[in-house]
Amino acid sequence: MIYDLALNISYHYPQDVKDARHILRVRPRAERGQRLMSARVTINPDPTETGREHDFFGNAIDHVLILPSHDALKVTMRARVEVTRPRPDLGLTPTVAEVRAAAKADRESGGGGPMHFLGDSRVVRISEPLSSYAAETALDDMPAGEAMLALSRRIKADFDYAPGKTTVDTPLEDAFARREGVCQDFAHIMIAALRGIGLPAAYVSGFLRTIPPPGKPRLAGADAMHAWVDVWLGPDMGWMGFDPTNAMLALDDHVVVAVGRDYGDVAPIDGVMITAGPQKTKHTVDMTPVLV
Structure with missing residues (x-):
């Protein structure tokens, strides 16, 4: 089965965030029974610095530094994945x-x-x-x-x-x-x-x-x-x-x-930021089978 995936995560802050460093774990894994065909992550506001690596457990990690002051954060991930896991005995x-x-x-x-x-x-x-x-x-x-x-x-x-x-x-x-x-x-x-x-x-x-x-x-x-x-x-x-x-x-x-x-x-978003007050967050996922 092939799927197109769309993940949207948004945060809204009561006061401007002056400095934010985030770790994102939102890209699907390439592993047994699962083939990652493509993946793209976009972040708003535009990060000052970004970096990518895999952690100890093999998860794809995006490192993000955002220095401009902001009162909202939006992370979007788009991917296509093929999954083939036969039912075991x-x-x-x-x-x-x-x-x-x-x-x-x-x-x-x-x-x-x-x-x-x-x-x-x-x-x-x-x-x-x-x-x-x-x-x-x-x-x-x-x-x-x-x-x-x-x-x-x-x-x-x-x-x-x-x-x-x-x-x-x-x-x-x-x-x-x-x-x-x-x-x-x-x-x-x-x-x-x-x-x-x-x-x-x-x-x-x-x-x-x-x-x-x-x-x-x-x-x-x-x-x-x-x-x-x-x-x-x-x-x-x-x-x-x-x-x-x-x-x-x-x-x-x-x-x-x-x-x-x-x-x-495995938290999708981790990190440290400077702000005050409770934040509001929302996330949606769309997982669409691809006809091939």
């Missing part, structure tokens, strides 16, 4: 116990190595309630792929999708106790639960194609930034995506933008 994956043992023995130190996704990180903390939650579903003798899909389905069944009830700062323990949240919360909960039983799990930020009900037109801008989980299933299977918000595998409807230990590693 989850029954052929190693057992949960085998994956745990392989992760403990693995010594890959690069950004994709499982060792970086086993312990606590800035947002994700291992705790007994979350570990027990995973252990109840992901039994040691189950094929790990089937166990991950079962855990995704359990999270969707147990938790209410409730926009506005949590924020990016809500501790995952609170969302877990309240059994409500949004995709970011569900991804963090699944990650913490899996790390608690020794399985490497990563946070994925990207785009999800929304399919309208039969007979209804597709709405431009109806798609949104989404979050799901990559789980390492051993050296042969590697990383595989699971979407606990929708109880599904992350296949051709998912486009990966950034991967990290938690949201703190």
